[in-house]
Amino acid sequence: MLRCLVIDDERIAREGLLEFIKQFDFLGVVGDYANALESLDLIRNKEVDLIFLDIEMPGIKGIRFAEMIGDLPVMIIFTTAYAEYALKGYKVNAIGYLLKPIFFEDFEKAVLKAKTWHELRHAEDSASEYLFFRENAVSHRIVITDIVYVKSLQNYVQLFLKDKRVVIVHTTLKAIQELLPAQKFIQLHRSYLAQKACITSVDGQFAHVPSAALPIARDRKQLLAELLTQREAGDR
Incomplete structure (x- = not known):
């Protein structure tokens, strides 16, 4: 209550x-x-x-x-x-x-x-590796690392998951961003968040994740380039 x-x-x-x-x-x-x-x-x-x-x-x-x-x-x-x-x-x-x-x-x-x-x-065990989101009257238990990216639609957001499901939640992108661990997710654009580990490449104005190309805001390009450079260095 x-x-x-x-x-x-x-x-x-x-x-x-x-x-x-x-x-x-x-x-x-x-x-x-x-x-x-x-x-x-x-x-x-x-x-x-x-x-x-x-x-x-x-x-x-x-x-x-x-x-x-x-x-x-x-x-x-x-x-x-x-x-x-x-x-x-x-x-x-x-x-x-x-x-x-x-x-x-x-x-x-x-x-x-x-x-x-x-x-x-106040989602149950929100500090753990999963969160609870409500879609209509249904509560979804979602593992954080299963979220590929998040898209804002005015007063709603869509959560795109690795198993191809899309969960729609009545909230804002900012509210979702506050729940997700900053070390795992990056804001690419005012309407998009993506899991860093799911970004496979950057091509011009877009960051590529499985099955989607997400727009990159101009002021995020340098940060994203540094992220990929650090990942490549760590893989060597």
Whole structure:
């Protein structure tokens, strides 16, 4: 269950969010506050997974508060009546942004995204050689070294596996990259990650892996060339 905290100086706004939260069995309320600073102990004790945080509040603003807790393992969905804050919200790694008045459909999309992120970050034994990914209602246990490459499709990613399977996960490339060991995977392009050991050659604008040619961003070419040079030296 995602442990939720609601922070908003307006009582009616807090009550509305609390009612929405009750509609989902994977959400639970651990508190609601009119003043963000009063919630610090709860957050620092790692008793919160998800915060619904208003931006424009008396005293400390939501953006500033998010910066204060930026090193803590908590997800933030901003709630505000001011659309111009959206960009600032994403600069502090908010996973969602709800514009007041908040509609249930928008709330549902935001919390489903939070649920996916939570599952990916806390996948069972994620530090081991395998991870769990959910595709629709099915959970897949995937050995990390079986992932040849990852392709981003806006709000989804495709995992291309050595056995030719393709698993589609509702998340971002960045979230996947944070789960995969950096020593084994390299970002080739804003839309592609590849397992280093699966890259067989580089030809012009493309890196070749089994059954695919993946585009290489201009600023990644040198890094990839160094990787292949090191591998060749190690094989000698």
